[in-house]
Amino acid sequence: MKRDDITLRGAGESAAIAPQPAMGRSHPHESARAQVAGNAHYIDDLPELRGTLFAAPVMSPVAHGRVNGIDASAALAMPGVHGVVLASDIPGDRVFPSAARDEAILASEAVQHVGQVVALVVADTVMAARRAARFVKLDVTPLPAILSVQDALAAQSFVLPPVHVRRGDAEAALAQATHRLQGQFETGGQEHFYLEGQIAYALPLEQGQWWIHSSNQHPGEVQHWVAHALGIPAHAVRVECRRMGGGFGGKETQAGHMAVWAALAARKFGRPVKLRLDRDDDFMVTGKRHPFAYEYDVGFDASGRITGLKLQMATDCGHSADLSGAVADRAVFHCDNAYFLEDVDIVSYRCKTHMQSHTAFRGFGGPQGVIAIEVILGDIARRLRLDALDVRLRNLYGKDERNVTHYQMQVEDNILHELLPTLEQSSDYRRRQKAVSAWNAVNPVFKRGLAITPVKFGISFTATLFNQAGALVHVYTDGSVQVNHGGTEMGQGLNTKVAQVVADELGVPLDHVMVTAADTSKVPNASATAASSGTDLNGRAAQYAARTVRDNLAAFVSGLDRCGAGAVRFEGGMVISPQTTRPWREVVVAAYANRIQLWSDGFYRTPKIHYDKTTLTGRPFFYFAYGAACTEVAIDTTTGESRVLAIDILHDVGRSLNPAIDVGQIEGGFIQGMGWLTTEELVWDPKGRLATHAPSTYKIPATSDVPEHLNVALWPEANREDNVGGSKAVGEPPFMLAISVYEALRNAVAAARADGGAAAGERIELRAPATAENVLRALGRVAG
Template sequence: MRSLINVEKFAVKKADTLKIQSNTNKSLIDGQKNVGLGGVGRSKKHDSADKHVAGEAIYVDDRPSLRGELHAAVGQSAYAHANIISMDLSAVKAATGVISVITVEDVPGHTDIGPVFPGDPVLAIGKVEFIGQPLFAVAATSFDLARRAVKLAKIDYEELEAVLTVKDALAKQNFVRPPFTMKRGDSDAAIKGATHQLSGEINVGGQEHFYLEGQVSTAEPTEDGGMNIFTSSQHPSEVQKLVAEVLAIPLNKVLVDMRRMGGGFGGKETQAAQWACIAALLANETKRPVKFKLARMDDMIMTGKRHPFENNYTVGFDAQGQIKGINIEVNGNCGYSPDLSDAIVDRAMFHSDNAYYLDQATITGNRCKLNTVSHTAYRGFGGPQGMMTIEMIMDDIARHLGKDPLEIRKINLYGKDDRNVTHYHQTVEHNNLSEIIDSLETSSDYQARRQAITEFNANNTILKKGLSLTPVKFGISFTVQHLNQAGALVHIYTDGTIHLSHGGTEMGQGLNIKVAQIVAEEFQVDVDTIAISSARTDKVPNSSPTAASSGTDLNGKAAQAAAKTIKQRLIDFACEKYQVEAGQVHFENSNVIVGEQSFSFAEFTQLAYMGRVSLSSTGFYKTPKIHFDRATGKGRPFFYYATGAAVSEVIIDTLTGEYKTLRTDILQDVGHSINPAIDIGQIEGAFIQGMGWLTTEELVWNEQGRLLSNNPATYKIPAINDTPADFRVALVPDAPNREHTIYNSKAVGEPPFMLAISVWAALKDAISSINDYKTSPALDTPATPERVLFAVAAVKAQAAAAAK
């Protein structure tokens, strides 16, 4: 049956398209004012853009095969929870092309590769805890032969009871880490004393990373008993450490090289390490290079996802809708091991307020252990799952009081005086949430569109439209303090060209070009004269993962520090050689001005070299001000907050549950943008990925704990036709970060992801219109057409019951 939703015309008029384009161009042009040759603040294309388009970018799997290179595969558990009685691998060892087979017994060093807490064995030890857990590893002469061989194993199990739901884990108190509570005031008394009380719950689905380049590593033995690792990893230093530990060799014998990733999104922060370790173990055993790449289905089965959450709340509020007291419980499905779940659930707790002041509040986080793959980092790192509950609360309060949800959101926003401290006791400084919302409300014609949509819904029984404006306040810093550090290495050669290496990893997000622009700005040279090398553990040691939206903040500052050191040496040299004051030495337009003389940058570096000036320096940066006392639940875990807001409009077909996103307007504060084009691209991509998480990307496990949505045919990521037909993105103008960040910019990687909550809230708004906005519909995520249809049916039933 042809859907009635097609009756509505979605095509954007040509004039509208031109308007969007002009708005975007204006944003880019404004960002180019008052910038030097270095180009900070100027739109520069991704340094590998041409290579990406031409197919010339080299990823790990594109590297030429090494002499004698073997290919790895692993045998996988068939049960979610079982003891391993016996493993007969004789047929595996005898299979065509097989050179080596190893089990955990063959690991010379550490067998547990847990990134923070133990619990992640490199290969199963005595039992299995999820379907797909690696049992043993094979090295064979081809990828196909290795995959065929592992299927020949004969394994006997003693099946154990599996925990496969959050509710079951809560009932059994089955946790990977102990529960934790953040508390301010007496929330129970405040709720009881409030004029109104509400309670509710929501299931927030997980999300497959679905990076275009899957997990892949190559391990090459070296002549000194060490190992070179080429890996698609967001955390080369951790790979270095874990490979050294499983091989029982010093870290200085392991080199990790990471040129670029075809996407990571958090899925390669910790979980790239296992495949590198297995490749290294096989390479150590065979004394030959070993490549280990996961087929897409194996990748989806054996690697963790965004944590699904099951959250609930009780809230008390006054007649205007202002929250007086609140209890929120966030229950993270962590899978079978700790991985990064402790910090992820912490961040869900930190962001359970989103943009709203919670005076009397108790936030509890449970880290539930289930017999599924261990879930891991994903863009937002628990923040999105935490924000979903408070945004549901805003809608629930609004429907209860018969008000526009935007009115309720605005009345609960963080203020500037007495309403500016979070439930974890950090002051929300430099708060511009109200200004952003007011500006977007005006620029998006929110009020006029709200009235038009209400009229549309009153006159249409089948098609319904929804509109929602939701804000985001997202804390920037790793919540684990020691990770907030970075290093960089800068060389200037005698022809004036510059070599740059830093501890961050490029996964398509444009980190390298932004850091190169920072170095170019310091020397006032063209960014094209800077060559950016791969992230290597022998150039920048002990690096933190590229995660937590901190890549540019940390590595940009470290690179700037290195550049400033060299620049000062050049200034000192000029002062000594030409007898001038430091104030008479200037860098501009690829020249060095010394008093009345002018040298090209290349000429001056040659002179400095002849004068025996060091033209190489390391740089280091650590984030200031941050601290958090977990014992008291108080501190300043975040250096600053990134803020933004989005308005989304949707239309649904109440007969089928099908829907479309008609228009989205975004206003994001990125401070002084280092590269507006890259930043806008990150905002667009984050929003679409967030929309996929909340609408189409559904993870499904069966009753035995087997992942059924394990390939592109059964798991739907958003495509171009899911993009809003009218998509408008703007950066807040003239908004320097008041904290001393790199060129007063703000992080942009994760914060826009949560702007997609506006689409989910708009779907709820459309469904609520069925009952004249008197009902706040329950809508778990992902809000697939089926779930939308079920929610429509529930609201219709409520309306019918009320009419009797």
């Protein structure tokens, strides 16, 4: 029965009850129609108040240097320019209140990367501000700059101390290993490339209050940062975000920079100020996914099972810590991926370089950890001349033993022993592997590769305090429902899922429920919408708030009908007791007339999690999300070009709250991960200037890069933990499924090198991303 077919009738009459709940069905994204029609408002679509000014950044031209002075006279003489904002204009603390407190709001004494913001030019129009910013002259004495992880390691240049995690005796295990292999490799960074760039609009209000429109994933942190810079209490700052045009982690902390800069300019000139970075400046100012450099020494037996491992991961954090500590920690947590490591020694270096301060990005260090062990297993399989899937299967976590991670968390919900063989069969992996080998035997130019890789991804913030959420649910007397929660909508469908949860909790049609903009004046101290936990946290908090309202109404109806409150049901827009059935709105109106509370707050904290952040041991995650992908690729050995030919995915989202949204997240995450590993190359020149700072030089995947054969299936089992609706997180885990693309490319390169007389079982050193140039290097056709 369609939702529109529900019939509402008066008390005592029979009623048609909708048999289908909102959860578990593929409802459209709540903003989809508005977005298609161009009616969904982003910050740059908001009407600008009279007198609004516009700010543009003045950026450092050198990677590292001492600031001697600033000459803004030429800029100030330009039409429409109102002035310049400097560090001396900051009334509060001049340092961003990050955990490490190591980044200046506006650089005044030293600059730490090309693009670091030193000042802001404020003018009547966007273009006037941007033009004038180019005429501000900085007197900077260059200083030696560290521009690579290797240089940082040599100089012992770190933003945070190294972290060392051990289990067993890796040295002894390696000494006794049947086989032993050493290697090193690197993964590059990745630009977030959100469709809506970084933007903030700061409005000064009466009595020292502020209203900040910010495209951001963490309104509570933006509120804190703005108050900190202005030297005022947090209650004087309201931060609102209706939606973002993409975030991917790039708007978790670094959106706070825009808001602070806009607010400082608005304070100085006493007028509203908007700051929107253009795409080139966005590239230059903001951080990226962290590049990693790896070294490993692994011991293994004749079947490919790992018996000992030493792994070094060096993280390029950029010039300040930002979220690098947590990102590097998660890489440590995920460098096992799906595999039991008994004797292991892991060292994580958090390197300081004179680059943009790298930050959160979808997966938050997880992809950089997962790829480490997948590369190692691929190298082991190649050395032993075994099928890599068989090697992976032999190393999986066990069910009743070999099921404790190197950070001492028990893997209780492992489904990979069933999921991987299911994908192996549904993708026809064994037959296709033979077909790939047959193709490669007779085709000297085009080589194919095939790989299956799994994912085990921990769900929760590794910083335990962020695993909490609040929500408000308001029921109005016409029966409509408004929900507000602390999460932010960036296109991932969070508000749609939360509305589904609330609709089912109250037993009303989904179109009765509206979710409003994230707003610090409604739900305070909200955590970032990150770590794939948006629905887990905010959906549960909203469910609890709705449940309180429902319980209030159930108690009211039970008094009318002289039955137990537990006997009252809410379904299909009806309130049903053993005695009668009433329309939802009728009950709401009667309850209001009897002074029954029709709104409530809800609060949720994730259970079971704990860990010692000094030793990185404990249970940092509530549960794991699992998945696997089978990818086939082809390379042109003469040009290095590659193409993905086919993708088969089997992914675990628990009991899906909205299958269409979840499949969209899986597809999008995979393609974004594919971009990280194939085309999205960031290039800095020897002076630390980013050369790839626009769509003309930075290549994200296009529709033409997506193969016609892209199959996504959902694992049919509910979450074994008590999560909202039996669901699992879906935002980040699918990103790592794209590691199957990289491993398939390495297999294709290995086939080509074998034709050239390379030794059997040699390591394939393929830099990520596997651009055409890097594929040629791996083939030995290009030096370097």
